[in-house]
Amino acid sequence: MDSILSEKHRVVRRSVRRFCERELQPIAKEIDQEARFPWEVVEKMGRLGYFGIQVPKELGGAGLDSLSYAIIIEEISRVCASLGLCVTVHNSVAVYPILAFGSEEQKAKWVPPLARGEKIGAFCLTEPNAGSDATGIESTSIKDGENYVVNANKVFVTNGGVADICLIFVQTNPGADRKEMSVVVAERGTPGFVVGDLEDLCGMRANPVSSIRLYDCRVPVKSLLGKEGQGLRIGLTALDTGRMGIAAQSAGIGQAALEEALRYARQRRQFGVPIERHQAIQFMIADMATLVDAAKLMTYRAAVLRDRGKPFSQESAMAKLFASEAASKITDMAVQIHGGYGYSKSYPVERYYRDARVTRIYEGTSEIHRMVIARGLMR
Amino acid sequence: MHIIVCIKSVIVKAPEAGMVRSHDSTELNPFDRPVLETALRIKEARGGIVTALSMGPESSISAISEARAMGVDRGVLTCDPALAGSDTLATSTALAAALKKLAPFDLVLFGTRTSDSDTGQVGPQAALLLGIPLVTQVHSIEHRDSGLYVERTADGFIEKFELSFPVALTIHPASAQPRDIDLAGIGSAFEEENTKIWNLSDLELSPDQVGDAGSPTKVLSISRAKRHKKCEFLKGDALEQADELIKQLTESGMIG
Numbered sequence: 001m002d003s004i005l006s007e008k009h010r011v012v013r014r015s016v017r018r019f020c021e022r023e024l025q026p027i028a029k030e031i032d033q034e035a036r037f038p039w040e041v042v043e044k045m046g047r048l049g050y051f052g053i054q055v056p057k058e059l060g061g062a063g064l065d066s067l068s069y070a071i072i073i074e075e076i077s078r079v080c081a082s083l084g085l086c087v088t089v090h091n092s093v094a095v096y097p098i099l100a101f102g103s104e105e106q107k108a109k110w111v112p113p114l115a116r117g118e119k120i121g122a123f124c125l126t127e128p129n130a131g132s133d134a135t136g137i138e139s140t141s142i143k144d145g146e147n148y149v150v151n152a153n154k155v156f157v158t159n160g161g162v163a164d165i166c167l168i169f170v171q172t173n174p175g176a177d178r179k180e181m182s183v184v185v186a187e188r189g190t191p192g193f194v195v196g197d198l199e200d201l202c203g204m205r206a207n208p209v210s211s212i213r214l215y216d217c218r219v220p221v222k223s224l225l226g227k228e229g230q231g232l233r234i235g236l237t238a239l240d241t242g243r244m245g246i247a248a249q250s251a252g253i254g255q256a257a258l259e260e261a262l263r264y265a266r267q268r269r270q271f272g273v274p275i276e277r278h279q280a281i282q283f284m285i286a287d288m289a290t291l292v293d294a295a296k297l298m299t300y301r302a303a304v305l306r307d308r309g310k311p312f313s314q315e316s317a318m319a320k321l322f323a324s325e326a327a328s329k330i331t332d333m334a335v336q337i338h339g340g341y342g343y344s345k346s347y348p349v350e351r352y353y354r355d356a357r358v359t360r361i362y363e364g365t366s367e368i369h370r371m372v373i374a375r376g377l378m379r
Numbered sequence: 380m381h382i383i384v385c386i387k388s389v390i391v392k393a394p395e396a397g398m399v400r401s402h403d404s405t406e407l408n409p410f411d412r413p414v415l416e417t418a419l420r421i422k423e424a425r426g427g428i429v430t431a432l433s434m435g436p437e438s439s440i441s442a443i444s445e446a447r448a449m450g451v452d453r454g455v456l457t458c459d460p461a462l463a464g465s466d467t468l469a470t471s472t473a474l475a476a477a478l479k480k481l482a483p484f485d486l487v488l489f490g491t492r493t494s495d496s497d498t499g500q501v502g503p504q505a506a507l508l509l510g511i512p513l514v515t516q517v518h519s520i521e522h523r524d525s526g527l528y529v530e531r532t533a534d535g536f537i538e539k540f541e542l543s544f545p546v547a548l549t550i551h552p553a554s555a556q557p558r559d560i561d562l563a564g565i566g567s568a569f570e571e572e573n574t575k576i577w578n579l580s581d582l583e584l585s586p587d588q589v590g591d592a593g594s595p596t597k598v599l600s601i602s603r604a605k606r607h608k609k610c611e612f613l614k615g616d617a618l619e620q621a622d623e624l625i626k627q628l629t630e631s632g633m634i635g
Binding site: 007008012015018044049053057061063068072 | 406440441444445448559560561562563565566568569
């Protein structure tokens with residue numbers, strides 16, 4: 001696979017892989033079991049540029065391209081999908097919208113600490129009654145002098161438990177068209193900003209997913225991102241990039257599952273030979289490798305299009321749909337190859353299996369992606 | 380101050396059949412990483428530039444790129460079909476020619492060994508061909524106005540040397556923990572093309588000095604060594620077995 005990449009992208013992969021294998025591999029199981037956010041590694045990643053991958057250097061970032069971004073998310077997720085999730089969400093749907101829609105003043109204020117990982121970002125769209133139907137949000141932000149008074153109830157917020165800078169999707173004009181939503185940036189610590197309990201999740205357990213609620217929370221009017229009514233566009237633009245990240249994450253989980261399955265199939269003996277000699281196992285491994293390859297290629301294509309300034313929304317949606325469904329299939333086969341041991345926490349494939357499942361749900365379900373892709377074709 | 384670090388792109392997996400060096404099968408020799416770290420620390424302390432020098436097929440540029448991402452200023456790859464099949468002497472001949480072309484330099488650093496061939500000969504041979512002093516297995520370096528104080532451990536003794544430039548060192552792999560590569564550093568390393576490729580005529584060498592022709596040794600074949608496992612059951616009750624186990628471990632030098 002790496003033969004098609006440039007020298008720069010190969011160095012990106014090797015560097016990130018070395019770091020993750022040394023720093024994250026030894027604790028990946030433990031932080032999953034304990035549902036613990038690994039601050040000790042996050043701080044190091046912050047210093048190395050992982051929280052500002054595509055942020056220009058003058059704003060404290062690494063200034064890399066989208067293909068590097070995809071490779072980095074893939075490599076982190078290969079070792080620890082929970083942290084891959086943290087990094088992709090922070091970069092793609094928290095930092096990037098501020099870069100793309102923020103004023104110079106907003107960028108100067110929020111981006112440098114986010115890019116250095118000193119502050120963590122979150123994207124707060126989902127509500128108890130608004131998931132796939134994002135326009136159904138009920139959170140409000142009503143102007144009162146120099147402030148907005150925000151009342152919001154956001155759930156399943158990735159990074160929620162540790163986020164400092166949150167993009168909150170609200171209705172600024174509750175009586176108007178539901179699509180006329182807006183985004184305000186609220187900072188943890190503002191009176192009325194409440195972080196709810198962490199979700200006890202099936203997978204991605206090292207990510208502090210929580211609810212975030214704002215009760216009569218007063219945020220300055222200058223915290224509005226873009227213009228009033230521009231929220232849906234901001235959200236969809238962010239998700240185009242975010243989906244590429246989830247596709248990369250899914251490819252990384254698939255890669256890990258494939259490697260574990262190969263290792264196990266070589267070592268496990270049944271009927272007098274290593275099980276890798278049995279055709280039933282070989283067929284599964286061939287399918288897994290093919291799915292991983294296709295997932296990566298689709299993700300890289302979306303990334304390269306983005307780097308070339310070409311439309312990539314459709315390709316990003318296809319990559320996310322395919323890679324997330326592939327990750328579920330691949331991790332399922334990895335468990336199957338491991339037999340009973342695959343269902344045990346003694347082996348990492350059960351973690352990959354649990355982690356993969358949610359990639360078909362968040363940042364747009366598979367069903368929503370099919371709608372988006374079909375709509376793109378029928379324009 | 381001009382520091383040159385000689386690095387190698389090594390084969391990652393032991394070859395089953397013919398050896399093919401490609402982007403997917405090679406990486407920067409892990410024993411060279413502490414050497415690069417040492418060079419960068421010296422540069423940070425004394426200023427100057429660091430050049431990474433390597434010899435190999437074009438895929439070896441990966442190793443140089445990684446060195447540049449770590450912070451090395453520029454890279455030089457000596458690459459020519461005539462270099463194929465070079466043994467350690469022919470490799471040292473080509474590297475020494477490149478080093479002469481890169482002169483003036485103050486310090487030439489090598490790893491102590493490579494993970495794929497493990498001869499440890501190239502550093503000493505290149506220093507000899509250049510006619511500069513050499514200290515091997517250096518594990519600590521102190522700066523002095525006009526040169527360096529270095530230490531090496533050999534046969535249970537610590538040797539200290541005072542050196543003036545130019546000098547060559549092979550650096551012990553435990554001497555420095557290589558830094559993590561900063562993502563911004565990768566972008567910077569590739570923003571401008573700063574790796575030169577030199578062929579045989581650039582080095583003013585003739586084909587008979589290098590490659591198969593210039594190599595007094597030849598690798599005839601490579602095959603996987605068979606490891607012989609021996610399993611011995613200790614006899615007696617638990618106490619006797621424990622005593623016997625301790626005796627055997629002590630005799631074999633594993634404990635005590």
